[in-house]
Amino acid sequence: MPHDHSDHPHAVLPSDPALRVKALETILTRKGLIDPAALDEIIDTYQNKIGPQNGARVVARAWSDPAFKAALLADADPVLAELGYYGRQGEHMVVVENTPTQHNMVVCTLCSCYPWPLLGIPPGWYKSDAYRARAVREPRGVLADFGVSLPAETAVRVWDSTAEVRYLVLPMRPAGSEDLDEDALADLVSRDSMIGTALASKPDEGALT
Amino acid sequence: MSRVHDMGGRFGDGPVMPDSPDAPIFATDWHARALAVTLACGALGKWNIDISRHARERLSPKDYTRFSYYEKWISALADLLVETGVLTREDLEGKDDAGVHALASKALKAEAVAAVLAKGGPANRDSAIATSFAPGDRVKTRHPGGSALVDGGHTRLPGYATGACGEILLQHGAHVLPDSNAHGLGESPEPLYAVVFKASELWAHPEHPNDEVVLDLWQSYLEAEA
Structure with a gap:
């Protein structure tokens, strides 16, 4: 067994997770190995700058512009890079299109891989054992947990993100969204609809999550 | 031979609990700090993403199961810092000498964060290994599964998809092989494919006859279907 220890070094730190993080941050800061201001900057980035609003803009544009959509589905990386949606955990993007006969849903059964530049940090449920365990075996059961029911003619295709490709x-x-502009369309695109555990909202509903 | 993180298809976890529309991105402050400390330490250059994932996976099954998500991150980070010699156990115990570390010049600075996150870390590489399969080709995944390189080592072939027959859907080019890279054995890039499997090939009781599961799988995980 590689690097298996009966006495992992982490056990030396306080067991309370908040204190464990604090202890490690304090030690690393004292040694000059991390800069607390850099931590603040990382947190601010994912709390305020990068999130599902990015993905929603891409979807709204794809709905509005057939040439953009065709390019996005054929080879997403250059299209997204041009919009500035490139970076950590989004280096290799593939966009998959839902149709009346195929619904797509994304999971990472082995860890929590997720397209950060487009959706930000994954929600807790995406990282939960229940989602990771069940999404591949019973996606329709998971969709029911989200209040989504698909017709029998719609097949479900679940993408397990096992490599550095993000979906x-x-x-x-x-x-009912035919007359809406891109900004109004983006409001219909929830985070979960881009993971595949929700559908886009109807114009009279507004986006949920 | 599997590890506890390899949970795809497992029974007994109960319902998925969706969050509320106004749920915060980080449920508590320490979640955010755990993420940020982990990312910042990555900049020290002592490990790669595959080593980092493997560090979480080889938490003991007992710890992996009882730890929350970011507890796994922070605990695996502490383990990695000691294993790579950045810190000692004495440091973790608070007995450090408070001197500036030799690696301090590599510390991620606030003004560099945006550029580092935007730059990312692409996994595609040139590879001398020729592509064996094309979209539409029938393939079978390796069985037994697990790492072919290191017993109990890192792999991205989930247990539920070993020995299964599917079809090449997409070619992704050549990517770093995690099975090798997680153990310091080199990046060993090889062709990577999206492979589609019928749900009925993977599960005894699939929900719907037309449902499918797609996995990204490296060429060495695959052979042509007999």
């Missing part, structure tokens, strides 16, 4: 679901454009 974004392009949800179906909802009925």
Whole structure:
């Protein structure tokens, strides 16, 4: 067994997780190995700058612009890079399109791989044992947990993110959204609809999450 | 031979609990600090993403199961810092000498954060290994699963997909092989594919006859279907 220890070094730190983080941060800061201001900057980035609003803009544009959508589905990386949506945990993007006959859903059964530049930090449920364990075996059961029920003619394709490729679901454009501009369309695109555990909202519903 | 993180298909976990629309991105402050400390320490250059993932996976099954998500991160980080010689156990016990560390010049600075996050760390590489499969080709995954390179080592072939027959869906080019890179055996890039499997190939009781699961799998995980 490689690097298996009966006495992992982490056990030396306080067992309370908040104190464990604090202890490690204090030690590393004292030695000059981390800069607390850099930590603040990382947190601010994912709390305030990078999040599902990025992905929603991409989806809204794909709904509005057929040439953009075709390019996005054919080879997402250059299209997204041009919009500035490139970076850590989004280096190799594939966008998969929902249709009346195929619904796509994304999971990472082995850890928590997720397209950070487009969706930010994954929600707790995406990282939960229940989602990781069940999404591949019973996606329809998981969708029911989200209040989503698919018709029998719609097949489910679950993407298990086992490599550094990250997947974004392009949800179906909802009925009644024909007259909306890109900004209004983006409001219909929830985070979960781009993971595949929700559908895009209808114009009279507004986005949920 | 599997490890506790390899949970795809497992029974007994109960319902998925969706969050509320206004749920904060970080449930508590220490979650955010744990993420940030982990990312910042990555900049020290002492490990790669595969080593980092493997460090979480080889937490003991007992710890892996009882730890929350970011507890796994911070505990695996502490283990890695000691294993790579950045810190000692005495340091973790607070008995450090408070001197500036030799690696301090590599510390991630606030003004560099945006550029580092935007730059990312692409995994595609040139590879001397020729592509064996094309979209539409039928393939079978390796069985037994697990790492072929290191017993009990890191692999990205989940247990539920070993010995299964599927079809090449996409070619992703050549990517770093985690099975090798996680153990300091080199990046060993090889062709990577998205492979689609019928749910009925993987599960005794699939929910729907037309449902499918797609996994990204390296060429050495695959052979042509007999």
